[in-house]
Amino acid sequence: MAATIKEVAQLAGTSGAAVSATLNGSRSKSIRVSAKTRERIYAAAAQLGYLPNPVARSLATGRSRVLGLMLPYVEAFTDHNPFCAQVANGVMAEMVRAHYNLMLYTGASVLNGAKAAMMVDSRVDGLVLVIPPPDSPVFLKCESRKIPYVSILRAPVAGAVTVNSDDFRGGQLATEHLISLGHRRIAHLIGDEDVVTSRPRLEGYRRALAESGLPLDDSLVLQAGFDWKHGYAAAKGILAMPASKRPTAIFAANDLCAEGAMRAIREAGASIPDDFAIVGYDDTFFATMTQPALTSVRMPIEELGETAVRLLVNLVEGKAIADPNPVLPVSLSIRASCGAAKAGLTPPSLSGINEDTYV
Amino acid sequence: MAATIKEVAQLAGTSGAAVSATLNGSRSKSIRVSAKTRERIYAAAAQLGYLPNPVARSLATGRSRVLGLMLPYVEAFTDHNPFCAQVANGVMAEMVRAHYNLMLYTGASVLNGAKAAMMVDSRVDGLVLVIPPPDSPVFLKCESRKIPYVSILRAPVAGAVTVNSDDFRGGQLATEHLISLGHRRIAHLIGDEDVVTSRPRLEGYRRALAESGLPLDDSLVLQAGFDWKHGYAAAKGILAMPASKRPTAIFAANDLCAEGAMRAIREAGASIPDDFAIVGYDDTFFATMTQPALTSVRMPIEELGETAVRLLVNLVEGKAIADPNPVLPVSLSIRASCGAAKAGLTPPSLSGINEDTYV
């Protein structure tokens, strides 16, 4: 029922070509529109409430002004780790700014077999991939269909555009902080092996120890994971160590993992930060809600999303890219869980429902 | 570069019409394809890796198999209240099931003026609106462009399809629980006025009091909001009341609000649940992380999303809808914050990174 370009042309007493050129501000030599005609076209378009049909436009131009966002698992948003949600937020914000629309894809179900192919379709001009597995078939799909893509948290590969945060530095920061507070036996709970951030964080941890002349004790490096359960289990293991072997500080894989560890420690009747100092990673909002509040490495998660979109838009529009593999800086949010800040000094500044609701 | 229908037709030695009909399993009388030709078409399509261009298909059919999801604010995902994220999750899951794709829109920026119109465009077959303001222009846009839509958390309006949860019952449940534990002075922190859930919860609270023969004391009904800050402030107010006027229990607007209240109470040196029993709403995962863990009214948030999509798909495909205004049931998750369950008995069962990652 919506007005078409032909109807506008008819009402303005001109042709569709003129309408198209006028409304798009086309600067082609081959088609010119006089000021008078232009006025009539504007009037007619306004009168009919004309909006170009984006589907038809896409077909004609080969561009959709839609970018896809692929999240690694179906529960991306419900998962208690707000990482994906925050990335999505940054992505959304930047897409709005760049006048692109967002198509959302999550999980294996849309990516297996025929469906996988369906999604990497001509509907999107480009794709943002979040923590893609190193051997994901998505890469091949994109290559073969010539769909530009940018990966968030992926080890830089020749020719691929990636956006990462400085995990090595993050590992260093967390460990150095604990060292500066006098800790000499510091445990590290490693995140999932297949996630690209785990290793550099570990290396940062090792470097910090080495630079301070502290020994590297492999019994203090525990395979955990990015969830509550693994943190809880790992801490149980630590609590079971003989006192002489036991660490006095824990650098956890992330905030959730740290929370699990804290729970295990509390259940054992030990104190945080007196018996164990703890540092988390991601600086999620619930780092402020734990008791004591959790010191955490902050990474600019939303900026990861924003940067990825910015790069992708350049890719799509054929513009030059200064740095195809940016690494965003991290920092340390110091709270009470290491004893470096008093408990309760940093109440969460939660925003609740925002004013920016739809009109 | 992708293969077109014409190329497939050529390779199979037939026409585009035959290819289209075959691949879509068309049962029209006017076009028939013999088994032999069909085989050749399948072979050719497979050989070329042919996938129909969805843009062209959309233009021809007037259907895009894309549904839009509109969230009320830009920070929908970052906002510490995981409500929108969970809704998005349910929506996504159901869309995958129904073979639709998801276009995501958030906040005022995409909805003002010309941009608002751009988004309600022919690209989507229908729209899911989450907590739309009662007077949102989106409704008119949809009507005038004949785009079917379903609203989540909207007061039922004649002719509109809505999905709600039973907030009245939720208010009742929370209050009855506190009454059953012996509380006679129960405060209620109301959520934002303009959010449709606030009033029925209040009415449920009132009904529960009335049915137990307890007096309705307006000084115990405090305007708060769905965020941490308002919970914190409201609790401060309660703590400042003269002891005789002070409630012994608080039914908060939601979990975040409850958390804020708990923080204020702890800061005042009072005990939960001994001095104040607390009930939250939404049963978010961090209700399990607070100390003590928070009793909360559980609403089936993801199911809201799923149901909305199911209804919307029916709307889009012209199928009958049994109940255009379903109200989903709520329940009570009892934890330690009211003294009805021991602290620490319900550790969070967090899942961390899911197995269902993309291949």
Next chain:
DNA sequence: ACGCCTTGATAAATCGATTTATCGCCCGAG
């Protein structure tokens, strides 16, 4: 006065599907 360039505008091709109208052909019924 003739050709040339510029301006203004339109008809028509294109994008890649779906869908309708049409066309042989062969077979069986009358």
Next chain:
DNA sequence: CTCGGGCGATAAATCGATTTATCAAGGCGT
């Protein structure tokens, strides 16, 4: 022997834009 009907398939129209090729005037220089 002819006519109707079912089968198999194709050409062509359509969807609603963009974009290219084409064309008609009009102004200007020589």
